[in-house]
Amino acid sequence: MKNLTHPIIPDMPEWSGDPQTFRTLAAEITSDGFALNEWRVGEHTGTHLGSPSHFLKGEATIDQFPQDLFCCTAAILRFEHLPYPLPLNYTVSIEDILKDEELHGLLSEYQCIILDTGWTERWQAPESVFETDKNGILLHPGFSEAAVMWLIGERGIRIIGTDAPGIDPGKSQDFIAGKAVANAGCWHLENVRLNSQLPRRHFQLSISPLPLVGGHGSPCVVYAIE
Numbered sequence: 001m002k003n004l005t006h007p008i009i010p011d012m013p014e015w016s017g018d019p020q021t022f023r024t025l026a027a028e029i030t031s032d033g034f035a036l037n038e039w040r041v042g043e044h045t046g047t048h049l050g051s052p053s054h055f056l057k058g059e060a061t062i063d064q065f066p067q068d069l070f071c072c073t074a075a076i077l078r079f080e081h082l083p084y085p086l087p088l089n090y091t092v093s094i095e096d097i098l099k100d101e102e103l104h105g106l107l108s109e110y111q112c113i114i115l116d117t118g119w120t121e122r123w124q125a126p127e128s129v130f131e132t133d134k135n136g137i138l139l140h141p142g143f144s145e146a147a148v149m150w151l152i153g154e155r156g157i158r159i160i161g162t163d164a165p166g167i168d169p170g171k172s173q174d175f176i177a178g179k180a181v182a183n184a185g186c187w188h189l190e191n192v193r194l195n196s197q198l199p200r201r202h203f204q205l206s207i208s209p210l211p212l213v214g215g216h217g218s219p220c221v222v223y224a225i226e
């Protein structure tokens with residue numbers, strides 16, 4: 001088993017405008033007889049699962065995550081024909097995914113795919129996770145709208161994952177790929193802590209979001225099981 005979850009710590013990297021992670025002591029052993037913290041954590045903090053309701057009103061919330069996806073079949077997309085880490089703001093196309101399939105096999109038997117952009121390493125220097133250019137544009141790679149629609153429509157993928165902060169490349173202003181995933185009733189898994197020893201295909205993924213009723217996402221624990 002490999003833990004693919006970034007630890008949750010106070011003041012960890014966040015999307016601009018999202019709640020900062022906060023921990024304070026609510027009870028102490030010396031005065032209260034037990035220790036307890038109060039945490040404040042955004043729904044899309046760290047390694048997290050996002051529900052269709054994150055982008056579309058009235059769609060499934062995180063407590064409606066289907067039972068058959070808590071343990072699902074998964075594959076990694078890491079591209080031999082491109083530099084690694086992927087170029088800043090690179091947009092993954094259908095053609096890129098077809099090249100990956102030529103080398104590693106069809107994706108149609110998997111419920112979840114995870115894009116390896118090389119972003120996992122950036123958590124060693126947390127300020128680089130949400131790095132921007134001089135105009136304030138985020139730099140992480142992501143998928144094109146066509147690529148996620150193809151993965152869902154042609155390969156039956158139900159969870160689109162990435163080790164980067166977003167499904168869309170950082171330069172996206174309208175989250176068009178993320179919205180396409182939501183519109184298809186599918187889920188996104190972001191900031192996955194990838195590991196170069198993971199196989200490219202044929203492993204199980206355990207995904208454990210909190211059952212937050214009406215939530216639009218949840219930090220989750222993710223394990224790869226070979």
Ligand SMILES: [Zn+2]
Pocket residue numbers: 044048049050188190217
């Ligand atoms: Zn998210």
